[in-house]
Amino acid sequence: xxxxxxxxxxxxxxxxxxxxxxxxxxxxxxxxxxxxxxxxxxxxxxxxxxxxxxxxxxxxxxxxxxxxxxxxxxxxxxxxxxxxxxxxxxxxxxxxxxxxxxxxxxxxxxxxxxxxxxxxxxxxxxxxxxxxxxxxxxxxxxxxxxxxxxxxxxxxxxxxxxxxxxxxxxxxxxxxxxxxxxxxxxxxxxxxxxxxxxxxxxxxxxxxxxxxxxxxxxxxxxxxxxxxxxxxxxxxxxxxxxxxxxxxxxxxxxxxxxxxxxxxxxxxx
Amino acid sequence: xxxxxxxxxxxxxxxxxxxxxxxxxxxxxxxxxxxxxxxxxxxxxxxxxxxxxxxxxxxxxxxxxxxxxxxxxxxxxxxxxxxxxxxxxxxxxxxxxxxxxxxxxxxxxxxxxxxxxxxxxxxxxxxxxxxxxxxxxxxxxxxxxxxxxxxxxxxxxxxxxxxxxxxxxxxxxxxxxxxxxxxxxxxxxxxxxxxxxxxxxxxxxxxxxxxxxxxxxxxxxxxxxxxxxxxxxxxxxxxxxxxxxxxxxxxxxxxxxxxxxxxxxxxxxxxxxxxxxxxxxxxxxxxxxxxxxxxxxxxxxxxxxxxxxxxxxxxxxxxxxxxxxxxxxxxxxxxxxxxxxxxxxxxxxxxxxxxxxxxxxxxxxxxxxxxxxxxxxxxxxxxxxxxxxxxxxxxxxxxxxxxxxxxxxxxxxxxxxxxxxxxxxxxxxxxxxxxxxxxxxxxxxxxxxxxxxxxxxxxxxxxxxxxxxxxxxxxxxxxxxxxxxxxxxxxxxxxxxxxxxxxxxxxxxxxxxxxxxxxxxxxxxxxxxxxxxxxxxxxxxxxxxxxxxxxxxxxx
Ligand code: HEM
Numbered sequence: 001x002x003x004x005x006x007x008x009x010x011x012x013x014x015x016x017x018x019x020x021x022x023x024x025x026x027x028x029x030x031x032x033x034x035x036x037x038x039x040x041x042x043x044x045x046x047x048x049x050x051x052x053x054x055x056x057x058x059x060x061x062x063x064x065x066x067x068x069x070x071x072x073x074x075x076x077x078x079x080x081x082x083x084x085x086x087x088x089x090x091x092x093x094x095x096x097x098x099x100x101x102x103x104x105x106x107x108x109x110x111x112x113x114x115x116x117x118x119x120x121x122x123x124x125x126x127x128x129x130x131x132x133x134x135x136x137x138x139x140x141x142x143x144x145x146x147x148x149x150x151x152x153x154x155x156x157x158x159x160x161x162x163x164x165x166x167x168x169x170x171x172x173x174x175x176x177x178x179x180x181x182x183x184x185x186x187x188x189x190x191x192x193x194x195x196x197x198x199x200x201x202x203x204x205x206x207x208x209x210x211x212x213x214x215x216x217x218x219x220x221x222x223x224x225x226x227x228x229x230x231x232x233x234x235x236x237x238x239x240x241x242x243x244x245x246x247x248x249x250x251x252x253x254x255x256x257x258x259x260x261x262x263x264x265x266x267x268x269x
Numbered sequence: 270x271x272x273x274x275x276x277x278x279x280x281x282x283x284x285x286x287x288x289x290x291x292x293x294x295x296x297x298x299x300x301x302x303x304x305x306x307x308x309x310x311x312x313x314x315x316x317x318x319x320x321x322x323x324x325x326x327x328x329x330x331x332x333x334x335x336x337x338x339x340x341x342x343x344x345x346x347x348x349x350x351x352x353x354x355x356x357x358x359x360x361x362x363x364x365x366x367x368x369x370x371x372x373x374x375x376x377x378x379x380x381x382x383x384x385x386x387x388x389x390x391x392x393x394x395x396x397x398x399x400x401x402x403x404x405x406x407x408x409x410x411x412x413x414x415x416x417x418x419x420x421x422x423x424x425x426x427x428x429x430x431x432x433x434x435x436x437x438x439x440x441x442x443x444x445x446x447x448x449x450x451x452x453x454x455x456x457x458x459x460x461x462x463x464x465x466x467x468x469x470x471x472x473x474x475x476x477x478x479x480x481x482x483x484x485x486x487x488x489x490x491x492x493x494x495x496x497x498x499x500x501x502x503x504x505x506x507x508x509x510x511x512x513x514x515x516x517x518x519x520x521x522x523x524x525x526x527x528x529x530x531x532x533x534x535x536x537x538x539x540x541x542x543x544x545x546x547x548x549x550x551x552x553x554x555x556x557x558x559x560x561x562x563x564x565x566x567x568x569x570x571x572x573x574x575x576x577x578x579x580x581x582x583x584x585x586x587x588x589x590x591x592x593x594x595x596x597x598x599x600x601x602x603x604x605x606x607x608x609x610x611x612x613x614x615x616x617x618x619x620x621x622x623x624x625x626x627x628x629x630x631x632x633x634x635x636x637x638x639x640x641x642x643x644x645x646x647x648x649x650x651x652x653x654x655x656x657x658x659x660x661x662x663x664x665x666x667x668x669x670x671x672x673x674x675x676x677x678x679x680x681x682x683x684x685x686x687x688x689x690x691x692x693x694x695x696x697x698x699x700x701x702x703x704x705x706x707x708x709x710x711x712x713x714x715x716x717x718x719x720x721x722x723x724x725x726x727x728x729x730x731x732x733x734x735x736x737x738x739x740x741x742x743x744x745x746x747x748x749x750x751x752x753x754x755x756x757x758x759x760x761x762x763x764x765x766x767x768x769x770x771x772x773x774x775x776x777x778x779x780x781x782x783x784x785x786x787x788x789x790x791x792x793x794x795x796x797x798x799x800x801x802x803x804x805x806x807x808x809x810x811x812x813x814x815x816x817x818x819x820x821x822x823x824x825x
Contacts, residue, residue, distance in 0.1 A: 162583065167583075167584070176692070176693050225572065243567050259326075260325040262328065
């Protein structure tokens with residue numbers, strides 16, 4: 001899955017992908033979502049895709065190109081095969097439309113689009129190629145995970161995620177100014193989408209590596225470990241650096257103040 | 270020891286034999302006499318009137334001592350339940366988010382101390398906080414001794430004992446940190462495994478020796494446990510006793526002041542005043558440590574999970590006292606030799622093993638180097654104010670700056686995320702800063718010391734500023750000064766002058782000659798009697814003092 005992610009961004013791959021996407025869009029459009037292709041839905045889908053195409057032209061094409069083929073000078077990738085899930089993730093976390101294309105896409109507080117607009121954008125991008133669809137609730141919803149499942153999720157989390165996101169999802173630094181963000185409060189749907197689409201420097205975790213049930217367990221773990229009471233001030237969950245800081249500032253600091261106080265208390269011997 | 274009974278004024282033997290006749294005082298005196306006749310209590314009591322001078326900085330070592338006591342008390346509690354075993358078990362305790370995860374018995378017993386044993390979590394947190402404070406207090410105590418020159422003759426040996434205490438304090442802390450066998454402690458052990466293997470020639474052999482085979486093996490936790498609860502605490506206890514004994518033998522140093530000389534000691538008697546103060550301070554240290562243990566989470570091993578060589582987490586750091594090594598390793602360029610199928614990992618050996626060796630060697634030899642440079646063979650019981658030993662102070666600050674830069678480098682990822690800067694930029698910056706900042710710190714500190722010396726001299730000669738601005742008849746403004754007290758003038762002029770070693774050719778090497786000249790250079794000579802007298806006459810019109818200097822030139 002690693003080579004898929006990086007291959008997708010390879011410069012030489014772009015022309016090929018462009019050809020492929022033209023081929024896909026032009027020739028096999030009907031086959032894009034065969035599972036939901038009853039004729040009535042097909043019409044609705046076509047309308048949605050058209051609306052999405054318009055939105056895309058206005059908001060996204062300046063970087064991603066009119067046909068989402070990607071523009072190298074903006075550093076914006078080709079979106080042919082990223083799928084509806086990627087669009088939903090990027091737009092819902094307010095990464096897209098990106099403000100400054102030179103830095104990492106930073107999540108914002110609120111998306112600028114309505115649900116319907118996001119759906120349309122997603123449908124348009126999905127219509128271009130093959131990629132993960134927006135998940136159903138039963139794919140990511142962690143509410144049926146057992147206690148044991150959450151513990152298993154913890155193991156998966158430590159194996160696959162904590163290297164970048166820290167042991168409880170408080171975030172971490174990657175080379176070259178890239179940050180793996182805090183994920184303690186990311187909604188389950190976006191966690192699922194992040195895994196399947198691998199935003200930015202994050203690898204794609206495909207269903208073959210972490211099936212949906214396991215994704216739910218990971219999500220359950222992230223939720224529960226952050227909801228569990230901590231043993232006092234948790235110091236941001238940053239580990240020993242924050243502890244050392246407190247030992248010096250609060251501990252030695254206050255003890256020195258006390259020492260000064262004691263030494264100035266004069267006694268007449 | 271030979272004649273304890275004689276020394277005790279309250280030991281008429283008949284009192285012991287006939288207690289019923291005299292129930293009043295004998296209630297106390299009886300047991301005291303009993304003990305005195307056997308171990309010479311009265312002799313000990315004479316030590317109890319030993320005098321301790323009062324200054325807050327003399328209490329820093331006590332923080333370390335009391336933290337050690339807290340560590341012993343809480344550590345004993347932990348040993349009752351901790352199982353130093355790497356045998357794998359299936360966790361079945363009450364922390365649900367690790368239920369049925371495979372882990373070592375060491376980790377599972379740490380979890381049960383945390384979640385199933387009443388007060389266990391509190392004691393664990395107190396133990397860990399006091400470990401952090403123990404090493405931190407040793408460090409600030411050592412800095413106090415350094416900057417005041419308290420390591421000079423005759424106290425060099427106690428300085429060496431202190432350096433020993435600090436170094437094995439690090440070992441003790443590291444061993445304890447490794448015991449719970451959580452993800453961070455395993456990562457830390459892996460780190461040390463790397464350090465050991467980077468030692469040229471014997472690295473691999475040494476690794477097999479320590480771990481009884483390849484990392485991690487099954488023996489390292491039991492071994493560290495022995496180190497942590499027996500070997501090092503024993504050494505610490507012995508060294509601390511020696512440290513205290515030497516302290517009593519040398520007596521404490523004190524600050525220069527009227528009546529305080531190199532041959533006396535002024536302060537409060539140990540009993541009852543100092544006991545009350547020190548005893549009170551013990552409870553304050555205990556109280557603060559307990560408060561920290563109760564209110565601030567430390568080492569939440571259940572979040573880190575059990576050690577698993579295939580896992581790692583962002584924010585993997587050691588406790589603060591190993592942070593400088595971590596930092597050096599994080600910023601060193603990737604220097605490695607490959608010679609005839611062998612690997613020479615300078616990128617690990619230099620910042621790890623060599624750096625620690627360098628730090629502790631530098632600390633250990635410093636008193637001797639300074640004495641060699643100054644040629645000073647006299648005893649010192651009066652402390653230096655840091656400004657009066659500018660090169661020493663500047664050297665110390667430079668060392669702290671280097672240490673501080675390495676420390677920051679050890680947290681480069683946290684700095685990057687918390688201040689939203691690039692990890693690479695932090696790293697490149699630190700590579701330069703670790704060499705440049707200490708040099709700047711040296712220069713700046715030395716200048717500050719010298720200007721403080723100058724300010725002291727001004728104060729002696731011209732008195733203290735009154736904050737009253739006086740306008741002279743010809744329109745100039747200046748600040749009025751009042752003379753300082755005799756006592757203060759004494760204290761400010763008491764410090765010895767540094768003299769360059771006399772040039773006596775071949776007997777002193779050239780280097781030494783040069784060093785000693787450099788060391789004494791630039792200091793502001795303490796005012797002579799004539800100068801003080803001249804200034805005193807002059808002080809009929811103190812207001813005009815310095816009316817020509819820039820600082821007071823508010824004129825026109
Ligand atoms: C001399 C008496 C001591 C005893 C009997 C003792 C005992 C123990 C035991 C049994 C543990 C493992 C249980 C646990 O981790 O919760 C432990 C952990 C630890 N010890 Fe000690 N210890 C002593 C002194 C020290 C000293 C002097 C230091 C530091 C300089 C220290 C630092 C630590 C640390 C950092 C841990 C890890 C604590 C944690 O899990 O959060 N200990 N100690």
